[in-house]
Amino acid sequence: MNLINLKDENLFYIGGVVRDIILGNKSFDIDITYVGNAIEFAKTIPNAEIIKINEPFGTVKILIDNKEIDLASTRNEVYPKVGHLPQVTEIGCSLKKDVLRRDFTINTLAKSLKTGEIVDYLGGIEDIKNKIIRIIHDNSFIDDPTRIIRGLKFSVRFGFKLDEHTKDLQNEYLNNINYDMSYKRVKKELIETFNLNSQEAFERFFSENIYKLLTEKETIAPKYNIQNLVDKYPVKDIWLVYLGWMNLEKLPLTKRESKIISDYNYLKSQKLDDDYSIYSEFRNCEKESLLLYAINIDDKKVSKYFEELSKIKLNLTGKDLQEMGIKPSKEYSKCFEYILREKIKSPNINEKELAKKFFKL
Numbered sequence: 001m002n003l004i005n006l007k008d009e010n011l012f013y014i015g016g017v018v019r020d021i022i023l024g025n026k027s028f029d030i031d032i033t034y035v036g037n038a039i040e041f042a043k044t045i046p047n048a049e050i051i052k053i054n055e056p057f058g059t060v061k062i063l064i065d066n067k068e069i070d071l072a073s074t075r076n077e078v079y080p081k082v083g084h085l086p087q088v089t090e091i092g093c094s095l096k097k098d099v100l101r102r103d104f105t106i107n108t109l110a111k112s113l114k115t116g117e118i119v120d121y122l123g124g125i126e127d128i129k130n131k132i133i134r135i136i137h138d139n140s141f142i143d144d145p146t147r148i149i150r151g152l153k154f155s156v157r158f159g160f161k162l163d164e165h166t167k168d169l170q171n172e173y174l175n176n177i178n179y180d181m182s183y184k185r186v187k188k189e190l191i192e193t194f195n196l197n198s199q200e201a202f203e204r205f206f207s208e209n210i211y212k213l214l215t216e217k218e219t220i221a222p223k224y225n226i227q228n229l230v231d232k233y234p235v236k237d238i239w240l241v242y243l244g245w246m247n248l249e250k251l252p253l254t255k256r257e258s259k260i261i262s263d264y265n266y267l268k269s270q271k272l273d274d275d276y277s278i279y280s281e282f283r284n285c286e287k288e289s290l291l292l293y294a295i296n297i298d299d300k301k302v303s304k305y306f307e308e309l310s311k312i313k314l315n316l317t318g319k320d321l322q323e324m325g326i327k328p329s330k331e332y333s334k335c336f337e338y339i340l341r342e343k344i345k346s347p348n349i350n351e352k353e354l355a356k357k358f359f360k361l
């Protein structure tokens with residue numbers, strides 16, 4: 001692997017990217033760390049353009065050979081307020097100190113850009129071999145409970161198991177949650193985990209009580225194969241198809257995400273006892289809301305909508321109405337809606353005849 005042509009002895013691929021090299025997987029993103037101050041180092045690289053500097057974190061984005069690369073300084077961190085963003089205490093610390101702030105041993109490996117040698121302070125290679133997810137110190141989940149969700153994500157993605165002691169500490173934390181945590185970070189991890197579209201992740205999220213990070217209330221998950229449903233009807237916000245039915249009030253949601261949930265709650269309160277009401281209510285809702293309705297209320301109505309009702313289109317156009325001598329007005333759309341309603345009841349109606357009836361011709 002030769003991603004960039006930088007050969008300084010203080011540069012290392014670090015974290016997930018090295019794990020992925022060993023696993024033979026493609027990396028989502030490439031993290032490179034500089035043992036020392038990466039910002040000062042970046043200024044000395046010939047042909048590199050500095051795009052962005054984040055002084056407090058000691059990170060810098062550079063452009064080199066037309067590639068954007070993020071360089072991080074090795075850094076040490078503490079958690080003055082557990083569950084929230086850590087504070088940087090030292091920039092340019094040793095590589096060992098830098099890896100000690102990370103989540104799991106499998107994510108602590110460093111690979112020299114100069115020699116290709118892998119530095120493994122905490123037994124990460126052995127854990128990858130044995131498919132084990134292991135935290136680095138006993139306070140890990142207390143410092144950052146999002147690591148519990150990350151553990152589930154990596155476990156599902158790679159088919160790895162949580163080490164026993166890690167599992168015990170996870171259970172201990174979940175029995176004694178400090179709800180004052182950064183829900184922005186929790187949300188990010190939930191999105192990454194559930195966008196994998198994995199039934200296993202969904203079932204373990206509940207059977208292992210990880211859902212308790214979101215709500216104090218006992219919650220029972222619907223028994224439904226959501227993975228198959230999403231495979232059949234792909235959507236953008238997969239994670240909300242998995243979780244939108246439960247209490248998510250702690251999470252900061254975007255407008256669209258809130259609409260998905262409120263559309264679903266609205267649909268839940270509707271009777272929808274004939275095809276036209278299914279059609280006219282479903283068509284205004286986000287697709288994710290319909291999948292939530294399928295999982296929790298009635299999947300037959302949803303498949304009927306996707307397979308049949310949503311495909312019903314009128315052949316009649318405004319031009320046809322004009323040719324029939326009807327002047328364009330707001331009545332046009334009322335007429336179309338009237339015909340559509342009739343067509344949903346009986347697909348073989350004569351649209352022109354119905355238009356005539358509507359305009360009393």
Ligand code: ATP
Nearest residue numbers: 015016017028029031101102103107108144146147
């Ligand atoms: P992915 O393939 O999903 O990107 P990754 O391991 O690269 O997996 P990132 O979220 O990109 O994960 O983070 C990069 C590295 O930063 C991780 O490998 C890990 O060493 C460290 N890291 C990320 N999040 C945390 C966290 N919450 N606590 C401690 N270390 C973390």
Ligand code: MG
Nearest residue numbers: 016017028029
């Ligand atoms: Mg990554």
